[in-house]
Amino acid sequence: MTSIELWNVSKSLGRTLALDGADLSFGPGLVALLGRNGAGKSTLLSIMAGLTAETSGDLHLNGSRLKKDRRPLRAAATFLPQDLRLDPATPAAAYVRYLLDLRKRPDDQLEPLLARFGLTEAATTPIGELSGGARQRVALAYACACDTPILLLDEPTQGLDPWERLTLMDYLAEAAADKLIVYSTHIISDVEAVAPRLVVLDRGQVLHDGPAGDLAAPLVHEVPVEDARGLVTGRDGLYKVRCILDGDPPESAKLVEPTLTDAYLALTR
Amino acid sequence: MIGFHLRKAIGPRLILALVPVAWLTWVGFQPVTGTEVGDSFGPWGLGRYWAIIAPIAAAAVVPLVDAAWREDRLRAGWRLAAASGWAIARDRLRALLAGFAAYGCVIAAGTVFVALRLPGPAVAVVTVIGPLLGGYTALCLAYAAGVRGGTAARITVILLAAVLDLANALPTPLLSISGTGDVAAASWSPGFEQAGAAPLPVAGFLAGRVLLAVAATVLVMVSGLTRPGGTSAPAR
Numbered sequence: 470m471t472s473i474e475l476w477n478v479s480k481s482l483g484r485t486l487a488l489d490g491a492d493l494s495f496g497p498g499l500v501a502l503l504g505r506n507g508a509g510k511s512t513l514l515s516i517m518a519g520l521t522a523e524t525s526g527d528l529h530l531n532g533s534r535l536k537k538d539r540r541p542l543r544a545a546a547t548f549l550p551q552d553l554r555l556d557p558a559t560p561a562a563a564y565v566r567y568l569l570d571l572r573k574r575p576d577d578q579l580e581p582l583l584a585r586f587g588l589t590e591a592a593t594t595p596i597g598e599l600s601g602g603a604r605q606r607v608a609l610a611y612a613c614a615c616d617t618p619i620l621l622l623d624e625p626t627q628g629l630d631p632w633e634r635l636t637l638m639d640y641l642a643e644a645a646a647d648k649l650i651v652y653s654t655h656i657i658s659d660v661e662a663v664a665p666r667l668v669v670l671d672r673g674q675v676l677h678d679g680p681a682g683d684l685a686a687p688l689v690h691e692v693p694v695e696d697a698r699g700l701v702t703g704r705d706g707l708y709k710v711r712c713i714l715d716g717d718p719p720e721s722a723k724l725v726e727p728t729l730t731d732a733y734l735a736l737t738r
Numbered sequence: 739m740i741g742f743h744l745r746k747a748i749g750p751r752l753i754l755a756l757v758p759v760a761w762l763t764w765v766g767f768q769p770v771t772g773t774e775v776g777d778s779f780g781p782w783g784l785g786r787y788w789a790i791i792a793p794i795a796a797a798a799v800v801p802l803v804d805a806a807w808r809e810d811r812l813r814a815g816w817r818l819a820a821a822s823g824w825a826i827a828r829d830r831l832r833a834l835l836a837g838f839a840a841y842g843c844v845i846a847a848g849t850v851f852v853a854l855r856l857p858g859p860a861v862a863v864v865t866v867i868g869p870l871l872g873g874y875t876a877l878c879l880a881y882a883a884g885v886r887g888g889t890a891a892r893i894t895v896i897l898l899a900a901v902l903d904l905a906n907a908l909p910t911p912l913l914s915i916s917g918t919g920d921v922a923a924a925s926w927s928p929g930f931e932q933a934g935a936a937p938l939p940v941a942g943f944l945a946g947r948v949l950l951a952v953a954a955t956v957l958v959m960v961s962g963l964t965r966p967g968g969t970s971a972p973a974r
Contacts, residue, residue, distance in 0.1 A: 520820060543820045554814035558805055559742075564815075567742050571819035571829060611818070 471531060471545060471618035471649055472496045473517055478526030479673075480512050487512040489673035490526070497618075499645035501664035501681075502653040505737055509673040510653040511551060514621045517651065518548030546619035547572075549612040551627070551653075555604055557597025561588060564596060565611045574615050582610045586636060601628040609637060613644070620644070622652035626659055638663045657730045671737045687713045687735035690722035713738070743806040743836035792869035792916050793900025795844040796876055800892045803837035807892075809885055827959035834881050834958050838874055845869050867939065868917035871947045872903075876915045878954030885961040912946045 473495045480488040488509045495517075504510045515521040516528070519542030528535045530542055556564055562583060569576045583592050586606040591599055596607060605628045612620060620641075626634045634656075641650055642663045654660065660667055660681055667684070669677035677684055694708040711725070713735050718724075812833060816826050849866050876899045884892035901907075903914045911922035917939070925943035939947070 518820065520817075540822065543822070546820075548820060550818070553818075554810075555818075556811045556815060558811075559745075563742065563745075568815060568819045571815065571821045571825050573825070608818070 470497055472529075473542075473619065473649065474529040475513075475516075476527040476529070478516065478523045478528065480509075480516060480521065481524045482512070486673050488516070488523070491673075491675050493668065493675065493678065495649050495651065497645065497647055497649050498666060499641055499664050500649070500651045500666045500668060501660040502651055502668050502670065503655075503657075503660065503733060504653070504670035507672075508670040508737075510670055511623050512673075513670065514548060514623050514651065514653060515550075517542070517619070518546045518621050519543040520548060545617055546621055547612050547615040547617045548621040549608055549623060549625060551623040553604065553608050555596045555608065558595055560593045561596055561599065561603075561607045561610075562592035565607065565614060568611050569614060572615060574617075576614065578616055579610065579614045582614050585640065586610050587633070602630060602633055605629055606633060613640065618648055620648055620650045622650070624654055625652050626654055626656055634659065657728075657733060661729050669733065669736055676736055681729055684729065684732035684736060686727045686732055689713055689725050689727040689731045690718045691725050692719060692722045740832045740835050740839070743833045744839055791848060792845065792873060793876075793896065793903065795848065795869070796841060796873055796880075796896045796915065797893060797900065799837065799841040799844055799877075800880060800896055801889065803840050804889055806833055806836045806840075807881060807884060809888070830881075830961060831955065831959055834878065834955075837881065838877055841873055841877060842870060845873065869915065871939070871944075871951070872913075872915040872917050875912075875947070875950050875954045878951070878958050882954075882957045882961045911943060912950050917943075917947075 475491050475493045478488060478491045478493075479486065491509075491513065493513075502510050502513070512521065516523050519539030522537075522539070528542070530545065535542060559567070562579065565579060565583075566576050569579070583589055586609060588603065588606055588610060591603055591607075596604055599607065605625070609622075609625060612622065612625075625637060629637065638659060641652065644650060652664075665680060667677060667679065667681040668675060669684075689711055690713075691709045691711055694710050711731070713731065714722070812829065815821075816829065819825070821829065845866060876896060879899070880892040880895040883895045887894075899913070899915050903916055903919050906920040908914055908919055908921055911917065911919065911925045914922045916922075917925065922943070925940055926937040927940050928937055
């Protein structure tokens with residue numbers, strides 16, 4: 470069973486501390502990574518993929534401490550970066566086969582994956598002629614076809630429509646039975662749907678590590694607002710704003726059930 | 739996987755590159771006696787004339803193979819595949835060979851025109867062996883220059899090699915793209931001046947060319963290895 474452990478791992482990018490003393494342990498399963506832009510999600514994934522060296526701290530792969538040589542990590546992990554750059558002149562399937570050949574991975578799973586991600590007809594189309602969502606699915610098909618024990622996906626649902634997101638989440642939930650899959654996202658509903666474990670990063674620090682339901686639920690109030698023209702639209706002049714208040718709520722406020730989004734916003738505000 | 743890179747270089751641009759080369763070849767070679775640009779050129783003159791065309795072909799091929807050699811696209815693929823240093827070196831070699839194959843097609847197409855105008859055993863030597871052997875090294879150097887300097891650096895290297903060859907300014911025959919410059923005259927046996935003979939590269943010249951080609955290949959394979967996959971990866 471594959472495992473990665475990070476012991477007090479930090480990463481400096483110039484004067485910025487992108488990751489600040491992260492202590493995390495990962496085994497097979499699906500892990501969602503949440504955090505604001507610049508929170509350190511991509512840096513964490515890149516370190517876990519063996520593509521970026523940490524400034525300090527230790528990494529352990531399957532119980533063994535990794536030294537400078539990160540080839541074992543790169544062999545075990547597939548990382549799909551957020552800023553995808555695929556060769557626009559090459560047909561989708563040919564490009565994925567090329568990438569698999571570079572990694573010395575078999576391509577026997579490619580055809581079923583292309584079908585699963587709805588790319589069978591687009592397989593012979595140059596990538597530059599595909600829509601943004603289709604390009605994202607081509608990259609996902611590559612990442613999944615690698616069939617490595619560790620899959621690291623940086624905002625994999627960007628550009629996907631709801632049906633495509635469902636297909637992906639369905640696949641990830643299935644594949645997580647025997648793989649470690651870590652994916653970053655800004656879409657809370659993706660987390661609520663499938664990820665049993667949630668890691669929240671903010672300014673390089675781990676704020677939460679555990680089930681999404683364990684996030685401290687804040688007190689959320691709905692406050693009626695009058696004359697909110699120009700800010701929001703509503704019906705019959707009735708507006709309600711969900712808010713997490715620092716002080717006492719006004720008399721008109723009504724306590725409501727907090728959502729995961731509320732909990733996340735309260736944690737990272 | 740050479741085919742993967744080669745496919746990107748094939749297209750209408752290949753025809754555009756071939757047309758001027760074919761025209762130059764056609765008007766330059768006169769049946770039996772020599773060339774139309776110099777009555778007494780003979781086979782040697784043909785070699786020198788071809789020395790003009792080969793660099794032109796190489797210079798035309800460099801932008802032609804740009805799609806296959808584009809560093810940013812190659813690096814993007816290597817990054818996505820988290821390619822190891824060895825995998826990158828191997829892929830660079832494939833891309834280079836794809837470019838060389840395109841170049842070889844241009845040379846071969848030119849040879850067809852020459853063969854139509856000037857049948858004889860010297861044709862193959864003058865129009866194929868020289869430019870292919872020297873062109874490989876020239877393209878290697880151009881590729882290695884392009885890894886850091888881009889397309890402009892590639893074309894500069896090729897044109898510089900061509901000009902030095904044409905001006906007979908090369909210190910050694912090994913650097914001649916065509917292999918027919920003055921310094922390379924003794925590298926063929928029998929000499930080009932002997933009409934009807936089929937000159938072949940002498941063993942020393944051939945061995946030197948092979949060694950130079952191997953060295954140039956290694957240079958290509960190690961180009962840019964300090965940044966594997968185009969990422970900030972650890973040193974190893």
